[in-house]
Amino acid sequence: MKKTIIKTAAVLLVLTMLMLGFATWRYPFSAFSLYHAVTFDQHNLLFTEYRKELQQFKNYYHNHKKQDDVTSDHVQYILQAYQIPFLTNDKAMKISIDTLDEIIAVLRKTRDDIVELAFTExxxxxxRNYLKLMLIDFLSLEEQAQHVKNxxxxxxxxxxxxxxxLRTSMQSNLGHLATFYKLYIETTS
Known part of the structure; x- marks a missing residue:
């Protein structure tokens, strides 16, 4: 009788471990998952193109930045959202709930910077339409990141x-920032 109970317990334990292993692998963000993370690899062609566009805009920004200018100062901080490891890391990386929390925090801070620009300048x-488009995009990105997290x-x-x-949407949003800033420079020069 004791041997049967021990065998049954051992089989149940093994089955439970297998089910947890399967849940962890198949459903990485589920309540039953042990790690709550998924490994994500960049698509090389898109990544290379994004890095090139980012560098071009950074060069434009540094060459045209106005001193003691609210818009130029805010663009400096908005630009940081496009330089987070999630967008710029060319190696595979683990995306965890904590990573998504960090992305959401960056998106919220950037949204706040855009709102401040909209109401102070x-x-x-x-x-203004490009600024509005950036704000709408950042609200959507925030919602997208929150959806992935949950x-x-x-x-x-x-x-x-x-x-x-999410990554592709964030990367494509860089074009809106670049256009906004270029229009701003052209109209204030």
Missing amino acids: KYDEET ASGDSRKVLHLQIRN
């Missing part, structure tokens, strides 16, 4: 797709 209509029932494949979409 005067821009022509086209420049995706406890999503499979590894779905999480990879959501993370790739």
Whole structure:
């Protein structure tokens, strides 16, 4: 009788460990997952193009930055959102709940900088429209990142797709910042 109980307990323990292992692998952000992280690899072609665009804008910004200018000062801080490791790291990286919390914090701070610009500075209509577009995009990015963070029932494949979409959306938003700043420089020079 004792041997049967021990064997049954051992089988149940092994099955439980296998189920936890499967849940951890298949559903990385689920409550049953042990690590709450997924490894994400950059797509080399998109990554290379993004790094090139980022460097071009950084060069433009440094060459045209105005001293003691509220917009130029804020763009410096907004630009930091495009330089986080999630966007610039060319190696595979673990995306965990903590990583997503950090991304969300950066997005919120950047959104706050954009809102401050919108309410403290005067821009022509086209420049203001790009600022508005950036604000809308950052609100959407925040929501997207929050959705990924709370995706406890999503499979590894779905999480990879959501993370790739988040990264691609953040990278494409760089063009809005570049256009906004170039229009600002052109209209104030």
